[in-house]
Amino acid sequence: MPPAPPCPCCSGLRYRECCAPFHRGEAEPPDAERLMRSRYAAFAQREPTYLWKTLHPSHPDRARPEDVVVRELRAFAQAHQFPKLVVMDRQAPDAQGTAQVLFFAKVFEKGKERSFVERSDFRHDGTGWRYLSGDTLMLRELTVPPESLTLANFPK
Numbered sequence: 266m267p268p269a270p271p272c273p274c275c276s277g278l279r280y281r282e283c284c285a286p287f288h289r290g291e292a293e294p295p296d297a298e299r300l301m302r303s304r305y306a307a308f309a310q311r312e313p314t315y316l317w318k319t320l321h322p323s324h325p326d327r328a329r330p331e332d333v334v335v336r337e338l339r340a341f342a343q344a345h346q347f348p349k350l351v352v353m354d355r356q357a358p359d360a361q362g363t364a365q366v367l368f369f370a371k372v373f374e375k376g377k378e379r380s381f382v383e384r385s386d387f388r389h390d391g392t393g394w395r396y397l398s399g400d401t402l403m404l405r406e407l408t409v410p411p412e413s414l415t416l417a418n419f420p421k
Contacts, residue, residue, distance in 0.1 A: 273309035274302035275350045280310075288312050293393035297364035298355050300394040301385055305370060309347035313338035321388050321395035346373045353382075354416045362388050363397065367419060369411040380404040382411045384419045 272283035284306040286292040287299075294300040300319060307315045313335045320327055326334045349371035356365040364387045372379040385399040400421040404411065414420075 272302075272306055273347055273350070274306040276302060280306070284310075288315050297358075297385075297387035297394050298352060298366050300387055300396065301366045301368060302350065302352070304396060305347060305350045305368075308338075308342045308345070311339065311342045313342060316342075319393070319395055321397040322390055323388075324395075324397060344374055345379065347371070348373070351412060353412060353414055356416055358389075364388070364394070365416055367414060367416050369414075378404060380411075382407065382414055382419075384416060384421065 269279040269281050272278050272280040272285075274284055276283050284303040287294055287303040288307060288310065294303050304316060304319055307313075307319075316338045317326075317331055317335050320334075347370070351369040351371075352366060353369060354365075354367040358364040365384060366387065367382070367384050369382050370380060372381065381401050381403050383399045383401045386397040387394050388397050389395070400419070402420065407414075
């Protein structure tokens with residue numbers, strides 16, 4: 266029997282021990298970073314329903330019909346490859362309960378680089394951590410190596 270595949274979130278763990286329990290609804294990510302990692306893995310594993318579920322109720326897409334958003338997320342995931350994720354910085358929840366994670370996502374579409382850096386905001390909704398919003402810079406927009414960025418020096 267072949268070894269279990271590594272998790273696409275690049276944690277170093279096997280998928281079945283890392284993000285799979287979140288995707289199957291057996292557990293909630295314990296913090297914002299794990300939620301962000303599980304969302305990246307959900308794109309890689311083509312799990313659009315999980316991506317919908319982990320949107321914060323205040324996220325603009327939650328005002329749209331679920332089936333439409335899930336269909337768009339599925340199409341995006343199927344059209345892209347997600348080979349690498351690097352978490353560069355994180356911040357615990359502030360006084361308003363918003364936690365931040367800065368990450369570099371390696372993404373390709375039909376062989377073309379679509380990689381980006383994002384500073385994401387997350388909030389707990391009473392059930393689990395949820396994606397609230399993000400500021401994204403495409404790799405081509407950066408004037409420094411992506412790994413050199415921190416939450417403090419993120420340009421937006």
